[in-house]
Amino acid sequence: MSNDLPDPPQNRNVPAASDTVVGTVEQPGDSADEFQFIAPNDIDVRTGEFIVYNTTVEGEHHNVLARVTNTEQERGLPGDFLANPGVDSDAVADALGVPTGDVELNSVTARIIGYFNDDMGTFTNPRSLPDPGSRVYLANNAFLEAVLPNADWESDAGLAHVGWLLNRPARDANVFLPIDEFASTHLAILASTGSGKSYTASVIMEEMMRPSSRAAMLVFDPHGEYDTLEDMRKSKYEDVFSDGDYTPEVNIVQPDEITIAIPDLNYGDLLALLDGPSDKMKYILQKAWRKLQQETNDISAHDLVRTCYEEDGEQSDTAEALEWRIQRALGRDLFVRAAREDLTDLVAPGQVTVLKLNQLSKDDQQMLAAALLRKLYEAREEAMRGDDDRLDFPLFTLLEEGHRFAPDGNARSLGILRTILSEGRKFGFGVGIISQRPSKLDADVLSQCGTQVIMQIQNPNDQQAIQQSVESAGQDVLDELPGLTPGQAVISGDAMNTPVLTRIRHRHTEHGADSLNATSEWRTSWETHNEEQNRSVVNAYDEEEDDVDDTAL
């Protein structure tokens, strides 16, 4: 993409209404915060569009923001409207620029969001509906840019430019997502497969790694989709990602480089790794494990087996049964003996570490996440207490295929994720969960993700899971989800003052997760196979020729 880098707004002192009148208020809607207005049908006011009307509350004049929730076609000015003695129908028709008689109009329903209260930094509902006949304006782009994000503009807030308002012409109104907000109260990116989850996650990561944020980020990448973030270091993106001495560090950890330190496991992890241990085995194992943990930070599978024999005697059948199980579980290259002391290869400010887990089994992926997240969480707790300064900076971890790590069921990683999601805010440990199956995610985990980027979702179970766990997902948000196309999202929750329909921007770096183009792969593959076959036919013939007995000719 062209490296257009919009400047975030500096303050909210911008007019709320644009010059464009889109309609005239007709009557109250079905609920206390809804009203209807009449709009000429050549004016495009789609669902999700932001409009403004003027009102007076306790003697103070306010511009109130509302969101369009429905549009229906009408023929002629509606009867209710014309019957209202307080409204001059000619004046209304004149305001709308339409004749009073036979004309196509839209009856538009809008839900009040409120007027922006600067002291509180959010919207206040005026608790009164606009007067019939009053004018409705399109909200000003600059006003929306400033009031939609829940950001403290006066501070040095880190902002992610994630795209533009979907209902406005391309690139007219920027959407900024306040990084500080979602990095402390967690993020969920939810969408059906192919709708742009990993693309959007990469856009957010790019923004977090820009010089204005320099995040410390760890990515659990089960499909190996995020290698291309390395492009951030290319000189052609210098103006986007570099500033002075700063260029993001991108640490891509290949599957065969990933290890789990045995001393970083806990007893529960060990039990989960071993194949059906009996009660007696558990008893011996626990004793051996406790002893080793008290003594050392360097534990091999062999040490554990030896200690089991020490605990139950050299001739112990139980220790023998444990030996087989321990060797099978821990005697693999994935497990190493020395505890992980230096954590900065995993997380450091201005560094994104991508753990490519695509050759690990699901159980191993969960075990790795459990051990690493626990270790990082403990280090953050210690840093906050002032006991250890290894990680004296906030962290953000992103889990692709989040339902794998925090499923609605059992997983080694679920417990620590629940802890980080509920306590992480105190310790500066943010989590981003990406998932195409919200209904398969643990409901607590989903409900703790304060900000949501939700893209196309058609599955009713997934929609229901979102409705139940996501506070900000009202019916109008849910109604949008099936109709979104790839790259379109509703952003809602803590980081935004109201849900926002967004067209996600293009990535600066290349996308690494394009789906396979089956027909072209088949064609290429067929050609390769065909060539090989032809070659072998020729070779066979050549050999036959070689075998011909010249003397017989």
Ligand SMILES: Nc1ncnc2c1ncn2[C@@H]1O[C@H](COP(=O)(O)OP(=O)(O)OP(=O)(O)O)[C@@H](O)[C@H]1O
């Ligand atoms: N904001 C965007 N701008 C342009 N193209 C996009 C955008 N978002 C998604 N796409 C396109 O949609 C495709 C699918 O996106 P993505 O790989 O992120 O899907 P996904 O939801 O992560 O799918 P999966 O579950 O299969 O991993 C991308 O390859 C890209 O071509």
